[in-house]
Amino acid sequence: MIFHIFVMDDKKLKSPFLWTFFILLFFSIGVLIPVIPAIEFSFRDRDVTINIPQFPKTIYLWGRPINLRPDHLLDLEYRPGFFHIFELGVSNQEIENETLLKEEQEMLSNAIEKRVNTFYSWPAKIHYIQEDKQYLVLETLHLADRDVITALVTFPGNLSFFIQDGEIDEEDLIFSDSWEDGFKFIDINNNNIVKATAQIDFQTNLPMVALTLNDQGRSTLFRVTRENSDKLLMVTIDGSTVLLSPIREPIHTGKISIFGGRSLEQAKIISSAISSPLPRVATIPDESVNLDLTQLSKEQSSRFLGLFDLTVIQIKITIIVIILTVLSLISIVVFKKSGLLLSLMLWSVVIIGAAFSRIMQMVVDSSLLIALSLTAIYWWMSATGLLFYATRIQKKEQMSKTESLLTSLSFKNKIIRRSGAILLLSSLILVSLSSSNYLGMRFSSSFSQALFNFSLLSVGLTALFIMIIRDLFLSEEAI
Incomplete structure (x- = not known):
């Protein structure tokens, strides 16, 4: 069988059924790889018994987990959140003062969400639940390291600057707890930090955090270091020393590097x-906590056009469906039967893309919907241009409609090749820009990744559609 596949001629290799076989074979192997080691063989006399384990609800496609729960695959209101529970030490007096408590909760939520977004480049959401104690629930739409999340939530991050004041004995500095008596506080704190970047010092090969101060902090640091030459400059985070260095010359750039821990990951947490x-500061609960988190996984609904109760995501999906329906009607009106075929393929791209996103557990958010709709619209524009090209060839070369479509639907056609190249190249550029945080948008990373995935899927579907149309509908046998 395998030998026959490899020695068959090119025409048979171009068959869409054979390509479908290869695709199904690829996915089957990817799904069965984790199951094969669990298969048990037992030999008794001449009988061979094969025990195949029960197929799990979660399967793995080439190492990536795919959850087959119907509520996850079909319910658009379900968000596959990962929840991390922490405890907040809030007194009864603070609970009674609801205004101040809400203000502090808002500040705390903004700080933690910004930390998670800075570290992981994707958003998080904070919930507060009041039972016998007040709990902070951090929800991430992607799987995150528990230790990293704990550090981001429980690490205060208060930055302080000090300058040596008088003579300090080296032994007292190392062994004494009263070292602060020999230092004077400098009026520089977190509010003066414009940028904090985790990096590796190439000279020492140690993780560092490079700090950039604003104009006020830079002016203060320059004045203090100019007036205190050869004295010690100390920087602490929550009382722990991260920099202790003699001043050799005034620091006029407003940039300074501090110790970044034992790894680049710790340096990113510090930054x-x-x-x-x-x-x-939240703390880890002393004992296991059972909280009802089901309502946190549901989106709130609102009235759409005063008629239907829809969630925000459902409203966006409805708008996208309306836009694609209008494009389909335009294709049918302009190209008649060819336009109907174009519309069917357009909806095939959208439906397969939506199914792909749900099976691969991609979060249904604004970035994913925008990426899918942009890919579908670009695909429709390219296909429309291809039909116009076929119509022009038909009139110019006096060809039949079938011959003009055969000429157009070829991988040698510049329209097809350039359309695919532009789509892939633009998505690759967006992925590179989002990785460098150049775009400065929270959804830039997830948007570019989704656009790249849908671009690859669209190019693959386009190739499959072309082979199916040429071999089944426009071949000499079909004619």
């Missing part, structure tokens, strides 16, 4: 914490 200090 995220410095950029967003916490007004209140």
Whole structure:
């Protein structure tokens, strides 16, 4: 069988059924790889028994988990959130003062969300639940390291600057707890930090955090270092020393590097914490906590056009469906039967893309919907241009409609090749820009990744559509 596949001629290799076989074979192998080691063989006399384990609800496609729960695949209101529970030490007096408590909760939520977004480049959401104690529930739409999340939530990140004041004995500095008596506080704190970047010092090969001060902090640091030459400059985070260095010359650039921990990951946590200090620190609960989190996974609904109760995501999906329906009607009116075929393929791209996103557990948010709709609209524009090209060839070369479509639907056609190249190249550029945080948008990373995935899917579907149309509808046998 395998030998026959490899020695068959090119015409048979172009068959869409054979390509479908290869695609199904690829997915089947990817799904069965984790199951094969669990298959048990038992030999008794001449009988061979094969025990195949029960197929799990969560399967793995080439190592990536795919959850087959119907509520996850079909319910648009369901958001596959990952929840991390922390405890807030709030007194009864603070609970009674609802105004101040809400203000502090808002500040705390903004700080933690900014930290998570800085570290992971995707958003998080904070919930507060009041039972016997007040709990902070951090929801991420992607799987995150529990230790990293704990550090981001429980690390205050208060930055302080000190300058040596008088003589300090080296032994007292190392062994004494009263080292602060020999230092004077400098009026520089987190509010003066414009940028904190985790990096590796190439000279020492140690993780560092590079700080950039604003104009006020730079002016203060320059004045203090100019007036205190050869004295010690100390920087602390929550009382722990991260910099202790003699001043050799005034620091006029407003840039300074501090210790970044034992790894680049710790340096990223420190840089995220410095950029967003916490007004209140959450703690890890002493014992396991059972909270009802089902309502946190549901989107709130609202009235759409005063007629239907829809969630925000459902409203956006409705708008996209209306736009695609209008494009389909335009295709049918302009190209008649060819336009009907174009409309069917357009909806095939959208439906397959939506199914792909749900099966691969991609979060249904604004960035994913925009990426899918842009890919579908670009695909429709390219296909429309291809039909106009076929119509022009038909009139110019005096061809039949079938011959003009055969000429147009070829991988040698510049329209097809350039359309696919532009789509892939633009998505690759967006992925590169979002990785460098150049776009400065929270959804830029997830948007570019979704656009790249849908671009690859669209190019693959286009190739499959062309082979199916040429082999089944426009071949000499079909004619």
